[in-house]
Amino acid sequence: MVEINSTRLLDDLAALRQIGGHGTGVVREAFTATDLEGRRWLARRFAEAGLRPVWDPIGNLFGLPPTGRPLVLIGSHSDTQPEGGWLDGSYGVICGLEIARAAQEAGRPGIAVVSFADEEGTFEPLLGSRVWSGELPFSAILDRTDRNGRRLRDILAGMPELITAEQVSPQLFKAYIEAHIEQGLVLDDADEAIGVVETIVGMQHVEVAVIGDQNHAGTTPMNRRHDAVMGFVAFAHAVDEAFRSEAGPSTVWTFGRVTVSPNATSIVPGRTDAMLQIRDPEQARLNHLAARAVSIAENISAKGAVQIRTQVTAKLPPAPLDATLVSTLASAAERLSPGLWRRMVSGALHDAVPVSRIMPSAMLFVPSIAGRSHCFEEDTRPGDLVQGCTVLGAAVESLLLLSP
Structure with missing residues (x-):
């Protein structure tokens, strides 16, 4: 024994x-x-x-x-x-x-x-x-x-x-x-x-670039801004809401890397880059959620305040x-x-x-x-x-x- x-x-x-x-x-x-x-x-x-x-x-x-x-x-x-x-x-x-x-x-x-x-x-x-x-x-x-x-x-x-x-x-x-x-x-x-x-679990990465319009933080009226950070916040919130209703019991998602350009106190941000990581034990759900994030980005871009570009950069199967x-x-x-x-x-x-x-x-x-x-x-x-x-x-x- x-x-x-x-x-x-x-x-x-x-x-x-x-x-x-x-x-x-x-x-x-x-x-x-x-x-x-x-x-x-x-x-x-x-x-x-x-x-x-x-x-x-x-x-x-x-x-x-x-x-x-x-x-x-x-x-x-x-x-x-x-x-x-x-x-x-x-x-x-x-x-x-x-x-x-x-x-x-x-x-x-x-x-x-x-x-x-x-x-x-x-x-x-x-x-x-x-x-x-x-x-x-x-x-x-x-x-x-x-x-x-x-x-x-x-x-x-x-x-x-x-x-x-x-x-x-x-x-x-x-x-x-x-x-x-x-x-x-x-x-x-x-x-x-x-x-x-x-x-x-398997994993997919969705690379996100939010393109706004860099400008002066003191002179640009709020209704005329194309703020890349606010565009990212709207995207992240929409992804979180959608995923919570469509995720499985083991699904997790994380915006674990976010960078702002030019990242200065007195500048309306012109660009925000982020990485969305999605993990799930089912391949079909991984595919669906990654596609859902891309669709959300397209819908926000269609409204014209910012443009959001997405690319699925990593696909690791369960x-x-x-x-x-x-x-x-x-x-x-x-x-x-x-x-x-x-x-x-x-x-x-x-x-x-x-x-x-x-x-x-x-x-x-x-x-x-x-x-x-x-x-x-x-x-x-x-x-x-x-x-x-x-x-x-x-x-x-x-x-x-x-x-x-």
């Missing part, structure tokens, strides 16, 4: 938390010195657990057990946001490590572990998993730079581990499972311990997870956390999205206290961390029993 060592799990999480620790949080942006220190620490822990550490050309770190059988791959990422929490990503990697150790101790060495590179998007969101899955060509991203001007090509060339980098074929694995903190309020509000993810793996996780959750688990949608993107395109994949959530994440306040109760790993370990054990 695969038995999780809770002390070992929590000790490893605490040790990784110290690398880049900043108060209660962690600063470990991808491919910085602290990120590489953290993943080198992981490589040593993999080796101590009897796993062979393998770096691939994009900097993904795998821990491979000594078996030729099809393997179950467990993992996530260990990089953080510029001001990040201590569990986002790291929990999934350490869960994988603990389950791999426990499985080997039980005589079932069929678990591999991965820490994918740059999930948080320092150079490109889900960078390592998208390159590994074949979704993003390796050559297409080498000249990307981060916000500090560092070029990815130069960073990779400076990593001694990559001199002996190996391609790790997805064909080695029969399934991928990612444990993660929820990063939302659902489980914590309900006092539940486990979320079994059925679908990861990722339904493997039904058999979902059922396996659900069975383990019902057995070990009866009445304290649910099937749910992930509103955040994860490495499981690109990996799910190439192999059966699943996700398990544990609660985030007060729904906080991507901040230093991010936290989860130790008992929930242990329970999530225990449920995942039980599910993985049933998968190992089915191995040829």
Whole structure:
């Protein structure tokens, strides 16, 4: 039987938390010195657990057990946001490590572990998993730079581990499972311990440019203004009203980036640029809402006060997870956390999205206290961390029993 060592799990999480620790949080942006220190620490822990550490050309770190059988791959990422929490990503990697150790101790060495590179998007969101899955060509991203001007090509060339980098074929694995903190309020509000993810939302971006008429703020009468900010406010309000009546239970939308030109106190703004992000687990609704936003812009433009130009610039389809793996996780959750688990949608993107395109994949959530994440306040109760790993370990054990 695969038995999780809770002390070992929590000790490893605490040790990784110290690398880049900043108060209660962690600063470990991808491919910085602290990120590489953290993943080198992981490589040593993999080796101590009897796993062979393998770096691939994009900097993904795998821990491979000594078996030729099809393997179950467990993992996530260990990089953080510029001001990040201590569990986002790291929990999934350490869960994988603990389950791999426990499985080997039980005589079932069929678990591999991965820490994918740059999930948080320092150079490109889900960078390592998208390159590994074949979704993003390796050559297409080498000249990307981060916000500090560092070029990815130069960073990779400076990593001694990559001199002996190996391609790790997805064909080695029969399934991928990612444990993660929820990063939302659902489980914590309900006092539940486990979320079994059925679908990861898709996303569309609508780029918005509101064109008005820049003019003097003191001499231009209110009834003669073509104010780009007021035009944007009208558009955002109309979008919010329409979406509230047409959205589904898991739909969310955000104007997360707004810039005003020339952004001066005494000038009627001549232009406002914004990005509308829409997330939903259903492709048809994503398409409908993006089209609805475009239609609203056209209706406001027709009135003549401002012109609103729109363009859908990103389309990421939803990722339904493997039904058999979902059922396996659900069975383990019902057995070990009866009445304290649910099937749910992930509103955040994860490495499981690109990996799910190439192999059966699943996700398990544990609660985030007060729904906080991507901040230093991010936290989860130790008992929930242990329970999530225990449920995942039980599910993985049933998968190992089915191995040829």
